[in-house]
Amino acid sequence: MSQEVLVLNSDYEPLNVCNLRRAIVLVYLGKADVLHEREMAQESGTMRSAEGEQFSSPSVVKLRSHVRRPLPELRLSRRSIFARDNYTCQYCGATGKDLTIDHVIPKRMGGPMSWDNLVACCRRCNTKKGDKLAEKVGMKLVRTPRRPRYTPYISLNKYVAGTKHAVWRDYLPIFTDVGGVTETAN
Numbered sequence: 756m757s758q759e760v761l762v763l764n765s766d767y768e769p770l771n772v773c774n775l776r777r778a779i780v781l782v783y784l785g786k787a788d789v790l791h792e793r794e795m796a797q798e799s800g801t802m803r804s805a806e807g808e809q810f811s812s813p814s815v816v817k818l819r820s821h822v823r824r825p826l827p828e829l830r831l832s833r834r835s836i837f838a839r840d841n842y843t844c845q846y847c848g849a850t851g852k853d854l855t856i857d858h859v860i861p862k863r864m865g866g867p868m869s870w871d872n873l874v875a876c877c878r879r880c881n882t883k884k885g886d887k888l889a890e891k892v893g894m895k896l897v898r899t900p901r902r903p904r905y906t907p908y909i910s911l912n913k914y915v916a917g918t919k920h921a922v923w924r925d926y927l928p929i930f931t932d933v934g935g936v937t938e939t940a941n
Contacts, residue, residue: 759913760813761923762787765821769927772913778813791815791922814922827908831870838912840875845897846889849877859900861886870902 760778762771773781781787792811829835836856843850845857857876860866863886874896876884884892903911917923 761815761917761920761926763790763815763817763926765818767817767926768908769914769917770818770822770824770908772909772917775812778816781816781818782813785819787816787818789813789815790817814920815926824908829903829911831868831873835911836870836873837875838915839870839903840900841915843875843897844877844880845874845900846876846880846884846894848897849879851877853878855881857881857884859889859896861888864888871900874900 758775759772760775761769762773762778762781764770778787782789791814793814833856837854841850842852842854844854854875855878857874857880858866858868859872859874866872880894884894889895909917914927917927
């Protein structure tokens with residue numbers, strides 16, 4: 756997250772996450788205003804211009820003119836499933852990056868490739884479950900999988916990562932249907 760900048764539309768709606776260089780160009784060209792600067796404690800908190808001026812690097816910028824975008828479609832992908840499940844095995848609760856995707860109803864039994872049938876699963880649980888139903892091998896889901904109701908303009912995994920960034924939380928809509936919780940707080 757250290758080199759990423761949250762870009763807000765003119766109405767403060769989250770629009771994108773871009774790299775630091777792109778954000779500085781937007782500010783320099785007068786297309787965006789800096790709302791929050793990166794904290795000095797972070798290693799890339801200050802920068803120098805060619806003239807030697809010292810300035811803080813942005814963390815959140817807001818565009819000066821409104822950008823109209825159609826509502827994006829939330830795509831079913833490995834990354835989206837992992838983000839929805841907060842990188843947590845939905846059988847044992849283990850967290851980490853060494854996860855696989857499991858079909859709740861196995862493909863051989865007609866289980867579809869859908870939000871309601873795919874979950875993040877650690878390798879140990881996936882091997883234990885195999886191509887059987889979880890109940891048959893004494894396993895139980897931590898929570899029932901379902902399609903997230905909120906479709907952010909930024910990708911689902913960036914949204915989940917952004918909610919861990921204290922300053923960005925002020926601008927990201929509160930939607931707890933992703934990342935391990937099932938209720939909406941909006």
